[in-house]
Amino acid sequence: xxxxxxxxxxxxxxxxxxxxxxxxxxxxxxxxxxxxxxxxxxxxxxxxxxxxxxxxxxxxxxxxxxxxxxxxxxxxxxxxxxxxxxxxxxxxxxxxxxxxxxxxxxxxxxxxxxxxxxxxxxxxxxxxxxxxxxxxxxxxxxxxxxxxxxxxxxxxxxxxxxxxxxxxxxxxxxxxxxxxxxxxxxxxxxxxxxxxxxxxxxxxxxxxxxxxxxxxxxxxxxxxxxxxxxxxxxxxxxxxxxxxxxxxxxxxxxxxxxxxxxxxxxxxxxxxxxxxxxxxxxxxxxxxxxxxxxxxxxxxxxxxxxxxxxxxxxxxxxxxxxxxxxxxxxxxxxxxxxxxxxxxxxxxxxxxxxxxxxxxxxxxxxxxxxxxxxxxxxxxxxxxxxxxxxxxxxxxxxxxxxxxxxxxxxxxxxxxxxxxxxxxxxxxxxxxxxxxxxxxxxxxxxxxxxxxxxxxxxxxxxxxxxxxxxxxxxxxxxxxxxxxxxxxxxxxxxxxxxxxxxxxxxxxxxxxxxxxxxxxxxxxxxxxxxxxxxxxxxxxxxxxxxxxxxxxxxxxxxxxxxxxxxxxxxxxxxxxxxxxxxxxxxxxxxxxxxxxxxxxxxxxxxxxxxxxxxxxxxxxxxxxxxxxxxxxxxxxxxxxxxxxxxxxxxxxxxxxxxxxxxxxxxxxxxxxxxxxxxxxxxxxxxxxxxxxxxxxxxxxxxxxxxxxxxxxxxxxxxxxxxxxxxxxxxxxxxxxxxxxxxxxxxxxxxxxxxxxxxxxxxxxxxxxxxxxxxxxxxxxx
Amino acid sequence: xxxxxxxxxxxxxxxxxxxxxxxxxxxxxxxxxxxxxxxxxxxxxxxxxxxxxxxxxxxxxxxxxxxxxxxxxxxxxxxxxxxxxxxxxxxxxxxxxxxxxxxxxxxxxxxxxxxxxxxxxxxxxxxxxxxxxxxxxxxxxxxxxxxxxxxxxxxxxxxxx
Numbered sequence: 010x011x012x013x014x015x016x017x018x019x020x021x022x023x024x025x026x027x028x029x030x031x032x033x034x035x036x037x038x039x040x041x042x043x044x045x046x047x048x049x050x051x052x053x054x055x056x057x058x059x060x061x062x063x064x065x066x067x068x069x070x071x072x073x074x075x076x077x078x079x080x081x082x083x084x085x086x087x088x089x090x091x092x093x094x095x096x097x098x099x100x101x102x103x104x105x106x107x108x109x110x111x112x113x114x115x116x117x118x119x120x121x122x123x124x125x126x127x128x129x130x131x132x133x134x135x136x137x138x139x140x141x142x143x144x145x146x147x148x149x150x151x152x153x154x155x156x157x158x159x160x161x162x163x164x165x166x167x168x169x170x171x172x173x174x175x176x177x178x179x180x181x182x183x184x185x186x187x188x189x190x191x192x193x194x195x196x197x198x199x200x201x202x203x204x205x206x207x208x209x210x211x212x213x214x215x216x217x218x219x220x221x222x223x224x225x226x227x228x229x230x231x232x233x234x235x236x237x238x239x240x241x242x243x244x245x246x247x248x249x250x251x252x253x254x255x256x257x258x259x260x261x262x263x264x265x266x267x268x269x270x271x272x273x274x275x276x277x278x279x280x281x282x283x284x285x286x287x288x289x290x291x292x293x294x295x296x297x298x299x300x301x302x303x304x305x306x307x308x309x310x311x312x313x314x315x316x317x318x319x320x321x322x323x324x325x326x327x328x329x330x331x332x333x334x335x336x337x338x339x340x341x342x343x344x345x346x347x348x349x350x351x352x353x354x355x356x357x358x359x360x361x362x363x364x365x366x367x368x369x370x371x372x373x374x375x376x377x378x379x380x381x382x383x384x385x386x387x388x389x390x391x392x393x394x395x396x397x398x399x400x401x402x403x404x405x406x407x408x409x410x411x412x413x414x415x416x417x418x419x420x421x422x423x424x425x426x427x428x429x430x431x432x433x434x435x436x437x438x439x440x441x442x443x444x445x446x447x448x449x450x451x452x453x454x455x456x457x458x459x460x461x462x463x464x465x466x467x468x469x470x471x472x473x474x475x476x477x478x479x480x481x482x483x484x485x486x487x488x489x490x491x492x493x494x495x496x497x498x499x500x501x502x503x504x505x506x507x508x509x510x511x512x513x514x515x516x517x518x519x520x521x522x523x524x525x526x527x528x529x530x531x532x533x534x535x536x537x538x539x540x541x542x543x544x545x546x547x548x549x550x551x552x553x554x555x556x557x558x559x560x561x562x563x564x565x566x567x568x569x570x571x572x573x574x575x576x577x578x579x580x581x582x583x584x585x586x587x588x589x590x591x592x593x594x595x596x597x598x599x600x601x602x603x604x605x606x607x608x609x610x611x612x613x614x615x616x617x618x619x620x621x622x623x624x625x626x627x628x629x630x631x632x633x634x635x636x637x638x639x640x641x642x643x644x645x646x647x648x649x650x651x652x653x654x655x656x657x658x659x660x661x662x663x664x665x666x667x668x669x670x671x672x673x674x675x676x677x678x679x680x681x682x683x684x685x686x687x688x689x690x691x692x693x694x695x696x697x698x699x700x701x702x703x704x705x706x707x708x709x710x711x712x713x714x715x716x717x718x719x720x721x722x723x724x725x726x727x728x729x730x731x732x733x734x735x736x737x738x739x740x741x742x743x744x745x746x747x748x749x750x751x752x753x754x755x756x757x758x759x760x761x762x763x764x765x766x767x768x769x770x771x772x773x774x775x776x777x778x779x780x781x782x783x784x785x786x787x788x789x790x
Numbered sequence: 791x792x793x794x795x796x797x798x799x800x801x802x803x804x805x806x807x808x809x810x811x812x813x814x815x816x817x818x819x820x821x822x823x824x825x826x827x828x829x830x831x832x833x834x835x836x837x838x839x840x841x842x843x844x845x846x847x848x849x850x851x852x853x854x855x856x857x858x859x860x861x862x863x864x865x866x867x868x869x870x871x872x873x874x875x876x877x878x879x880x881x882x883x884x885x886x887x888x889x890x891x892x893x894x895x896x897x898x899x900x901x902x903x904x905x906x907x908x909x910x911x912x913x914x915x916x917x918x919x920x921x922x923x924x925x926x927x928x929x930x931x932x933x934x935x936x937x938x939x940x941x942x943x944x945x946x947x948x949x950x951x
Contacts, residue, residue, distance in 0.1 A: 020882055020883055021882070024881070024882040024890075026890075027887055027890030028865075028874065028878040028882055028893060028894075029825070029865065029866065029874070029878065030823070030824070030825020030864065030866040032825070032893075034827070037824035039822075132808070132810065209891075209926060210827075210829045210891040210892045210925065210926050211827070211891040260890065263888075263891060263926050265926070295830035295832065295835075515888035515889030515890070515927045516888070680885050681885065683885075684927075687930075688926070688927045688929045689929075690929050691926075691928075692929075714831070715832050715834035715924070720924050720926070721929075721930075723917040723918075723930040724918050724921060726930055728913065728931055728934065729929065729931055752929075
């Protein structure tokens with residue numbers, strides 16, 4: 010079955026429904042008697058809610074109820090949680106204020122809900138929401154880190170003096186200071202990692218249904234991890250115990266991290282469904298998505314690197330301020346700490362690293378993990394710093410990287426991570442060859458003759474994926490384990506259902522997971538169905554994020570397959586009257602090696618269920634489950650090379666070429682892997698060139714629609730040149746590393762390094778819009 | 791409330807709707823044709839593109855009443871029975887979709903682009919023409935490939951007829 014097994018670019022099983030309009034997204038679902046919710050949201054970034062008058066709204070056509078934050082408190086619905094405890098360097102636990110699903114007394118960002126209208130139609134709910142009169146007493150707001158940390162700044166939460174959530178550090182300060190004291194060269198850089206808005210194309214949506222007879226809830230929602238949603242809704246928000254709550258995440262139109270979290274709207278929909286005794290549907294409009302989906306990035310950093318006289322790295326010192334927005338979202342605390350600073354060693358031997366991170370509250374939308382989550386910030390900082398060093402030290406940037414690459418594995422960095430394997434020379438060589446690095450000076454000179462500025466930028470990234478060993482993350486403060494579960498159900502006719510706790514929202518699991526199973530048994534993928542996204546069907550799962558589905562989810566599938574195959578082998582051996590060790594599995598058959606004796610897999614499946622002739626003491630049936638907890642993170646790595654032309658008259662950047670050479674370990678479906686890289690690159694380039702959330706000084710989100718927030722369009726991007734180098738991952742049975750985030754992690758630094766190379770000015774922040782680039786060219790950078 | 795009469799995917803439809811009902815709402819909420827999606831509220835994303843009398847339009851920007859008397863083709867009306875339209879097949883074969891949410895609009899726009907340009911499509915033209923359709927998953931790389939491939943397939947099938 011080589012044509013459909015591991016390594017084959019099989020077209021996706023799930024595509025037919027999407028290309029024929031038969032996808033099944035949350036907003037496509039209509040339940041009998043369904044009502045519609047529309048939220049009343051704060052127009053102020055910071056205000057006291059002095060009163061809510063719903064009397065006019067309640068008289069409007071079709072209005073079923075108006076519910077407020079005060080009623081939520083009265084019903085003892087819990088506040089939103091942050092699931093990862095971070096301790097400051099003085100040992101104190103992070104300082105966190107409460108986040109109620111609808112604000113009973115204070116709003117802290119524009120768009121925060123204070124009430125919800127439930128009505129017969131979407132338009133009636135929307136109309137009535139405008140008639141809800143909220144008496145806001147405005148308070149001074151802070152929309153930037155700098156404003157939040159200024160002396161006398163307005164305070165968001167009494168629990169967090171100075172608006173500081175934590176002041177955390179990693180690494181050895183004394184050793185790092187000593188390295189700098191003895192350095193021949195020190196290179197420094199200050200930079201901003203711009204705030205992004207994830208913008209999955211499907212807006213978030215929830216449909217809650219309450220069955221009073223069974224005291225049971227069902228929630229259809231746009232989630233990357235329905236079991237985690239159920240756990241949080243049950244254990245922390247007091248909606249219903251887990252056995253009385255079913256969460257279904259059907260087709261989900263992209264996530265990129267933004268659909269990991271349990272948001273106020275899903276909670277309120279469930280609570281309201283019981284209040285009004287009818288199903289409640291809520292679907293975000295795009296501006297609600299801009300205002301309420303967790304944002305990403307938003308760091309301001311100072312970084313310094315110490316070198317010896319031979320340009321070997323001696324130490325790295327980083328101080329980062331991270332903007333959390335107004336509340337601590339579900340995994341937000343881990344993003345600028347354990348998902349960021351632990352990657353600051355990059356691909357390099359850096360003997361000592363010290364990083365400090367202050368997390369800061371501002372009157373803006375909460376910030377959490379967005380594609381890459383901490384790792385894009387780390388890579389952007391490190392790779393711009395390395396490129397800056399090469400320019401300062403007047404050495405070739407590729408050579409400077411080569412000189413400092415890690416070459417022996419496993420490699421223990423000074424910042425917790427132990428890299429298991431990699432070949433950084435191989436990926437850099439592949440990228441340089443593909444982009445014709447040697448020929449670049451001639452191309453640059455030719456471009457100059459045409460009056461345009463040409464630049465080439467590199468970015469050698471590393472990331473930690475396959476999130477994550479439960480014990481390790483537990484020791485670092487995580488509130489959950491990060492294993493994955495799988496179940497293999499073989500039906501009596503020999504078809505297979507793979508039930509996985511991973512969730513596909515574009516990644517193609519229905520194909521790749523089937524390929525892994527098909528490969529092991531030598532059966533067609535048409536015989537394998539993949540089931541995911543329903544807490545009533547799948548035993549449990551931690552969901553999809555952090556490029557974990559193949560490394561952790563498929564590893565769980567392999568573990569369950571091994572158990573199932575062992576049982577099938579015993580049945581075959583028993584029926585064929587041979588030793589189990591003599592059985593080999595090939596082309597859907599269990600064969601006795603060296604003979605023509607064999608049993609089709611389907612007949613073994615049937616035998617397991619008829620149970621007429623099983624080994625003594627064996628239970629009937631052929632169904633196995635497994636929980637897989639990874640032994641380490643995985644470490645995808647690669648080298649990106651961007652070549653750009655900048656028009657000095659307009660500041661506009663155009664790509665000549667973009668090469669991505671990645672090492673993801675074993676590839677299950679190269680076509681799908683490349684698709685993941687393309688999408689990641691677009692988001693990384695989007696960050697570098699055009700995307701960025703803009704708040705005004707009063708905390709109004711200026712970029713709250715597609716008219717204002719610049720999404721990359723087809724004409725903004727080039728076709729990409731992808732290369733693969735391979736070191737098989739030794740840390741999981743699939744040999745895979747993960748590919749979902751690489752593009753978003755590596756692309757921004759390569760792009761900005763290329764532009765700064767072209768214009769000859771290193772002082773450039775993202776997004777490098779034409780006006781910023783033009784200013785940098787003309788010396789105003 | 792206006793009564794709207796139109797043909798949707800070859801089927802005559804007549805219904806009375808609120809004045810403000812958008813064509814996309816008529817399709818999704820009244821006719822259950824949920825293949826047409828809503829991804830924004832400013833006519834930017836293109837997830838709602840359908841064909842109105844053979845031309846691509848954003849159905850979030852057309853009142854149902856305006857469409858009265860017209861013929862509408864949605865993504866559900868593109869395949870012939872089990873046989874995919876060449877644009878649908880090209881998107882599948884070139885991995886031109888991931889989450890699938892923008893896909894119906896992309897396919898309807900792609901077909902319109904191919905028809906308007908005949909055989910004269912190149913990468914730059916396709917990228918320029920896709921200005922009104924946003925995809926967050928694919929980086930457009932494979933969408934562009936799909937459209938070019940579909941244009942080739944349609945030329946071939948036209949030549950064969």
